[in-house]
Amino acid sequence: MKKKRANGFLIAGLCLTGILALIILAGAFWTPYDPAAMAAGEKLCPPGAAHLFGTDQFGRDIFSRVLKGAGTTLAVALATVAIGGFFGTLVGALTGYFGGVTDAVLMRLNDTVTAFPAILLALVIISLTGPGNLYNLVLALGIVFIPSFARVTRTAFASLATRNYVTAAKLAGAKAPRILLLHLLPNVRPVLLPALTIGFNNAVLAEAGMSYLGIGVTPPDASLGYMLSEAQSYFAAAPWYVLSTGAVLVLLVFGVGLIGEGLGETD
Numbered sequence: 001m002k003k004k005r006a007n008g009f010l011i012a013g014l015c016l017t018g019i020l021a022l023i024i025l026a027g028a029f030w031t032p033y034d035p036a037a038m039a040a041g042e043k044l045c046p047p048g049a050a051h052l053f054g055t056d057q058f059g060r061d062i063f064s065r066v067l068k069g070a071g072t073t074l075a076v077a078l079a080t081v082a083i084g085g086f087f088g089t090l091v092g093a094l095t096g097y098f099g100g101v102t103d104a105v106l107m108r109l110n111d112t113v114t115a116f117p118a119i120l121l122a123l124v125i126i127s128l129t130g131p132g133n134l135y136n137l138v139l140a141l142g143i144v145f146i147p148s149f150a151r152v153t154r155t156a157f158a159s160l161a162t163r164n165y166v167t168a169a170k171l172a173g174a175k176a177p178r179i180l181l182l183h184l185l186p187n188v189r190p191v192l193l194p195a196l197t198i199g200f201n202n203a204v205l206a207e208a209g210m211s212y213l214g215i216g217v218t219p220p221d222a223s224l225g226y227m228l229s230e231a232q233s234y235f236a237a238a239p240w241y242v243l244s245t246g247a248v249l250v251l252l253v254f255g256v257g258l259i260g261e262g263l264g265e266t267d
Contacts, residue, residue, distance in 0.1 A: 010262025016255035020248070024074055027067025035064045035222050044238040053244040056227075057234055062244055069222035070248050076138055076217070077203035083142025084203075085196055088149020089188075093180050095150070096157025107154070114147045119209065126215055137216050141206055145199055156191040160184050190263075197260030201253045208249060224249050 032052070039059030047054040053062035091110065095103040113121065125140035160166065161184070169179050210216035211225030218226065224245055231242035 007262065009258045013255050013258025013260075013262055016251065017259060020070075020252055020255060021074070024067060024070045027064075028071050031061075031064035031067050033061035033064045035060065035068045036220050037061075044234065044241075046238075047240050047244075054238065054240040056230065056238070056241055062227075062241060065222045065227060066224070066245055066248055069224040069227055069245070070252065072134070072217055072221060073204055073207050073224050073249070074252070076134065076141070076207045077200050079138045080141040080145055080203040080207070081196055081199045083138070084145025084199060085149050085192075087142075088146040089153045089185075089192065091146065091150040092153025092155075093157050093184070096154040096159075097161045097176065097180060097184065099158070099161075103154075106150075110147045110150050113143075118144045119206065122206070122210065123215065126210075134217060134221070137207065137210065141203055141210075144206075145203065149195060149199065152191060152195045153188060156188045157184055160187055194260045194264040197256050197263065201256050201260075204249070204253055204256075 037060060039055070042051075042055050042059040043057055045051055045055040045059075051061050051063065053066060056062055056065070091106050095106045116124075122140040122144050125143060126136055129136040129139065157180075166179060166183055169183055174183075207216055207223070208225035208228070211218070211223040212229045214226070214229065216225060217223035227245045228242060228249075231238075231245055235242050
């Protein structure tokens with residue numbers, strides 16, 4: 001029964017996320033209108049045949065901007081998880097496998113990073129590297145996400161490091177890199193995959209939150225967070241603006257969350 005429910009979550013999440021990803025990917029190559037094109041005579045038009053999600057305060061097509069903004073958010077989230085997941089897993093592998101001084105030094109550094117609130121630390125990094133730059137945003141969020149992956153994977157690597165097959169590999173002359181990559185990493189998958197889905201959703205929300213505050217992705221680039229910031233002033237006059245933008249953000253997080261739930265219960 002549990003496995004059937006997990007498969008249901010996984011299939012539903014894959015379908016929802018897959019559909020959204022295909023639409024967002026298509027938006028990278030084609031949009032109905034130029035996302036930055038303004039039309040003074042079409043300000044705050046409601047959804048219709050000409051404009052599927054309506055228009056904003058500058059007459060720009062919201063559907064086109066949502067496609068571009070979702071693409072930006074998706075790219076930032078994937079890059080953030082790639083950085084945080086790679087270096088976090090590396091730290092977790094080294095500390096969990098070797099222990100001792102390696103564990104003490106690296107985890108103290110990890111604790112130092114986690115001592116600061118994540119968003120505050122990201123703000124500090126962005127202020128030092130320069131706001132409004134997409135690469136600086138990815139770098140800041142990637143660094144912030146390293147400790148969470150390190151803690152999750154450290155526990156998994158430490159519990160596996162004493163298994164019989166690891167001892168046998170050592171006796172056979174296998175070096176640490178080979179043991180970590182071929183023997184331990186595949187067995188960390190049940191822990192790592194759900195962590196990646198949670199990290200992705202956190203990265204999506206972090207990017208949207210920082211762009212909402214005006215320190216993430218800024219004009220002329222489109223971003224779901226910045227669009228929500230603009231839309232709140234027009235909620236009474238044009239509720240479709242905030243609802244359509246927010247719905248895409250919620251569906252993306254919800255779909256990936258279902259995948260993580262399915263993976264967690266399956267394993």
